[in-house]
Each structure stands twice: as structure tokens, then as C-alpha cells.
Amino acid sequence: MEDFEFHTPGSLDEAVAALQGAEEGKLLAGGMSLLPVMKLDLAxxxxxxxxxxVPGLREITADESSVTIGALCTHAEVAGSDAVQTSIPALSHLVGEIGDPQ
Known part of the structure; x- marks a missing residue:
């Protein structure tokens, strides 16, 4: 694995700035795909x-016309969300069936 600079931004603006300032930047949102590929020197x-x-990326909110699901929410969090179960029950059921619960 090649050396790289590791950034831990505290806001979305800081994350965007770090990514824009990188020659070849990648986002880490769990590591299940990126890190193994890096270990094999494929990235x-x-x-x-x-x-x-980054605050807010793991939040699920709803109002009268929309449901917002943060980019870091897991399938289990979406499936268990009262907002999703109430507003979009089919989505709640679907994501509850994806993958292997951990």
C-alpha cells in the first residue's frame, strides 16, 4: 500500500476542501471497498x-413532502427508521432485506 494523507474533517465544507485539494483523493465512508483495494495496490x-x-451524514429526517437519508446511514438504520417506515414503508422493507445484518 502506498503512503497517503488521511483527513478527518469535522464538517462537510472541510471534507469538500480536502477532496478538492487532493491530487487523487478518495472518500472513506466505511472502508469495506476502498481499503482492501488499496491493500492489493489496485488503488x-x-x-x-x-x-x-462529518455531522448530519448519518441522519434521517422527514417532513410533509420528503424524506432525507444521510449518505452514511446503514441499511439497518434506514429499515429501522420511524420516518422511513411511516413515509415509505416499501423502502423500509426493501433495505431490511439487503445484505447480511451485522
């Missing part, structure tokens, strides 16, 4: 931007 980003500490 060699100059910068990795970890989204885990």
Missing part, C-alpha cells in the same frame, strides 16, 4: 477523506 490515492466525523 493508490494520495489522500483519503474519512466522512465518519
Amino acid at each position: 493508490a490515492p494520495t489522500d483519503v477523506v474519512d466522512l465518519a466525523g
Whole structure:
């Protein structure tokens, strides 16, 4: 694995700035795909931007006309969300059947 700069932004603006300032930047949102590929030297980003500490990316909110699902929400979080179960029950059921619960 090649050396890379690891960024832990505290806001979405900081994450965007880190990614824009990178020669070959990649987002890390869990590591299940990126890190194994890097270990096999199939990807060699100059910068990795970890989204885990960015507020709001793991939130699910709803109002009268929409449901907003944050980019870091897991399938289990979406399936278990009262907002999703009430507003879009089919989506709640669907995501509850995806993958292997951990």
C-alpha cells in the first residue's frame, strides 16, 4: 500500500476542501471497498477523506413532502427508521432485506 494523507474533517465544507485539494483523493465512508483495494495496490490515492466525523451524514429526517437519508446511514438504520417506515414503508422493507445484518 502506498503512503497517503488521511483527513478527518469535522464538517462537510472541510471534507469538500480536502477532496478538492487532493491530487487523487478518495472518500472513506466505511472502508469495506476502498481499503482492501488499496491493500492489493489496485488503488493508490494520495489522500483519503474519512466522512465518519462529518455531522448530519448519518441522519434521517422527514417532513410533509420528503424524506432525507444521510449518505452514511446503514441499511439497518434506514429499515429501522420511524420516518422511513411511516413515509415509505416499501423502502423500509426493501433495505431490511439487503445484505447480511451485522
